[in-house]
Amino acid sequence: MVKARSVLEEKIKELKKxxxxxxxxHNYQLPEVQDVADFRGDSLELSRxxxxxxxxxxxxxxxxFMAETASILSPEKTVIMPDKHAGCPMANMLTADDLRKLxxxxxxxxxxxxxxxxxEVKAELDYCCTSTNxxxxxxxxxxxxxxxxxxxxxxxxFVAKKTGRQLITWNAFCPTHIKILPEDVKREKKFHPFAxxxxxxxxxxxxxxxxxxxxxxxxMAKFARETxxxxxxxxxxxxLIYRLKKDNPGKEFYPASERAVCPNMKRTTQEKILWSLEExxxxxxxxxxxxxxAKKAIDRMLEII
Ligand code: 13P
Ligand code: SF4
Numbered sequence: 001m002v003k004a005r006s007v008l009e010e011k012i013k014e015l016k017k018x019x020x021x022x023x024x025x026h027n028y029q030l031p032e033v034q035d036v037a038d039f040r041g042d043s044l045e046l047s048r049x050x051x052x053x054x055x056x057x058x059x060x061x062x063x064x065f066m067a068e069t070a071s072i073l074s075p076e077k078t079v080i081m082p083d084k085h086a087g088c089p090m091a092n093m094l095t096a097d098d099l100r101k102l103x104x105x106x107x108x109x110x111x112x113x114x115x116x117x118x119x120e121v122k123a124e125l126d127y128c129c130t131s132t133n134x135x136x137x138x139x140x141x142x143x144x145x146x147x148x149x150x151x152x153x154x155x156x157x158f159v160a161k162k163t164g165r166q167l168i169t170w171n172a173f174c175p176t177h178i179k180i181l182p183e184d185v186k187r188e189k190k191f192h193p194f195a196x197x198x199x200x201x202x203x204x205x206x207x208x209x210x211x212x213x214x215x216x217x218x219x220m221a222k223f224a225r226e227t228x229x230x231x232x233x234x235x236x237x238x239x240l241i242y243r244l245k246k247d248n249p250g251k252e253f254y255p256a257s258e259r260a261v262c263p264n265m266k267r268t269t270q271e272k273i274l275w276s277l278e279e280x281x282x283x284x285x286x287x288x289x290x291x292x293x294a295k296k297a298i299d300r301m302l303e304i305i
Pocket of ligand 2: 063087088089090091116174175176177202237262264265
């Protein structure tokens with residue numbers, strides 16, 4: 001099995017070079033996928049890398065909205081997904097029509113949308129944000145009276161508390177992060193009394209309230225590297241634990257809940273990556289009119305942070 005994997009890895013490496021491709025991998029991907037990454041990161045980091053890479057071909061290992069974001073930022077590059085069916089259920093909870101209706105009910109509001117949205121929804125936004133910069137983006141809108149913040153109601157709750165702003169929200173959430181319950185954190189804290197608790201802002205508010213730090217996945221990676229703590233309880237999708245352990249061999253990481261698995265993030269495998277490199281499939285391309293409007297919201301975000 002190990003041999004079969006190294007043969008696959010070699011083939012991926014060779015073909016990647018031949019195709020002038022770069023493999024971008026989200027922090028929640030399977031270990032075998034993280035192991036063939038050129039870059040691992042969170043939504044913001046991967047978008048930035050997609051925008052500035054010299055490679056002609058981007059193999060995006062994550063979920064659909066992330067590959068779309070890469071395509072929006074780099075229309076001259078080919079973006080392919082080893083499994084195009086890897087979607088984000090939270091992103092699917094808000095359509096462009098839903099957002100247009102919400103905007104018509106609040107015509108004066110500035111519209112901020114989480115990167116976990118479709119390209120059509122991004123085209124309706126004034127500002128995009130990620131879990132890394134959501135607070136900074138809302139703080140930058142001090143002169144605006146009304147702010148619509150979609151789609152994640154729990155990220156919105158965290159941002160509202162942090163910024164002291166009242167936000168107009170939408171009823172969407174991440175089905176993976178809500179599986180982490182306050183009793184899970186309580187139990188893990190009992191088992192590991194010296195561990196720091198780090199959680200993602202997509203978690204339920206009572207879970208967020210129990211955290212020592214509320215962080216995006218790459219902020220967690222940074223925190224884990226820099227903290228003096230030797231143990232951490234991690235409240236996010238379990239895939240991140242592999243990266244944390246690999247990057248910090250002297251530290252211990254405990255998932256707040258083993259149930260926090262995003263099935264879509266697990267659809268990509270090494271075999272599918274090789275197939276996508278061989279066949280140059282499946283391409284993700286955003287139509288130009290939508291792309292141009294969506295890009296404005298992403299560019300405004302990148303100007304803030
Ligand atoms: P990050 O941007 O923190 O990696 O989060 C992306 C995501 O989908 C969280 O569920
Ligand atoms: Fe979407 Fe949640 Fe999966 Fe992230 S973990 S991709 S928000 S369903």
